[in-house]
Amino acid sequence: MKTLKNSNNQSDEDLVKAIVKNNDTLLFEILYDRYSRLVFNKCYGFAKDEDEAKDLTQDVFLKLFVKLASFKGTSKFSTWLYAFTYNHCVNYVTRNTAKKFEKQSVDYADLENLPDVEDESSFLDMKVEKLQLALELISPDEKMILLLKYQDFLSIKDIGNVLDIGESAVKMRVKRAKDKLVNVYNENFN
Amino acid sequence: MENPFKYINQPLREVPPELKAKVMHDIAMAKLLMDLAALFSYNIGNVIDSVIKSRNK
Numbered sequence: 001m002k003t004l005k006n007s008n009n010q011s012d013e014d015l016v017k018a019i020v021k022n023n024d025t026l027l028f029e030i031l032y033d034r035y036s037r038l039v040f041n042k043c044y045g046f047a048k049d050e051d052e053a054k055d056l057t058q059d060v061f062l063k064l065f066v067k068l069a070s071f072k073g074t075s076k077f078s079t080w081l082y083a084f085t086y087n088h089c090v091n092y093v094t095r096n097t098a099k100k101f102e103k104q105s106v107d108y109a110d111l112e113n114l115p116d117v118e119d120e121s122s123f124l125d126m127k128v129e130k131l132q133l134a135l136e137l138i139s140p141d142e143k144m145i146l147l148l149k150y151q152d153f154l155s156i157k158d159i160g161n162v163l164d165i166g167e168s169a170v171k172m173r174v175k176r177a178k179d180k181l182v183n184v185y186n187e188n189f190n
Numbered sequence: 191m192e193n194p195f196k197y198i199n200q201p202l203r204e205v206p207p208e209l210k211a212k213v214m215h216d217i218a219m220a221k222l223l224m225d226l227a228a229l230f231s232y233n234i235g236n237v238i239d240s241v242i243k244s245r246n247k
Contacts, residue, residue, distance in 0.1 A: 023221050025214070032213060040205045045198070054209055062216045066224070128197045135198070150195040 012077035020069045028065055035078075036061075039085050045147070046089035046140065060088050075161050082152050083162035090140040123150075123178075126185060134185040142177035149174050 008030060010018070019027045036057070043056035064084065071080055123131065135143050145163075148154045156174075160167045 023224055025217050025221055028217055029210075029214060032210065036205045036210070036213075037202060040209070041199055041202045044203060050206070054206060057205070057209060058213055058216060061213045062220060065217050065220055123194060124192070126194050128194045131194050132198050147195070147198075150193060151198060 013073055016068060016071055016073075016077055020071075023065075032061060035081060038078075039081070042082070042085045043089055046086075046093055046143075056089060056092060059092075060085050063088060075158050079152075079154055079158050080162055082148060082154065083159075086144040086148065087163075090144050093140045123182065123185070127189075130185065130189045134181055134188065137184045137188065138177065138180050142173075142180055145170070145173050146177050146181060 012031075012034070015027060015031060018024060019031065039060055040053060040057045043060065044050070044053040047053040047056055064081070067084075071077065126134075135146070145159065148159050149156075154162075156167050156170050159174075160170045163170070165173075
């Protein structure tokens with residue numbers, strides 16, 4: 001019992017190391033208690049209803065247990081978990097669409113003048129409910145990167161790390177997603 | 191004006207309590223399978239390690 005109590009105060013990163021060492025299910029329970037609310041709510045953002053969100057959450061935690069060893073500690077655990085959860089949800093939502101194979105490369109002409117993605121002014125006057133509807137109208141990939149940046153406040157570097165792409169690619173994707181969102185919002189709600 | 195992204199999907203919903211049992215059951219099953227797989231396969235890293243160690247002696 002004493003060891004479990006100690007584990008309760010451990011940092012996420014130490015806890016993960018301890019879990020990976022012996023595939024410890026008891027310690028994983030602590031991790032579940034810490035993050036279930038967050039994961040469930042992230043999943044809810046991509047699911048149609050509560051049942052689907054429950055299924056997604058269940059899948060995310062199972063996959064998390066199996067793949068926990070691939071967390072290398074290059075970013076904070078919570079950051080990694082955000083991306084892990086979003087990735088699973090996006091894959092789930094796009095599982096039946098041909099869009100999966102859409103070209104995602106960055107046009108080199110764009111790299112010359114990388115946009116300032118820290119600027120939030122373009123959506124400051126958006127209404128929350130309408131913004132939420134507009135997010136449903138853009139692709140799940142775009143929704144993911146916008147949420148990572150503007151809701152979870154990950155830095156460009158962190159997003160690049162967890163999605164395994166370069167910083168300039170992150171900036172381009174954020175910019176494109178942002179432009180699309182503003183367009184969709186203006187077309188539908190203004 | 192504040193960033194409206196902060197208020198998306200707020201307030202946070204509570205996780206259904208029955209979900210924990212389901213998840214822990216899944217995890218227990220996964221652990222069983224992973225342990226069985228480890229039991230019936232060679233851990234090449236360990237084999238090489240132990241061979242090198244015993245050679246040095």
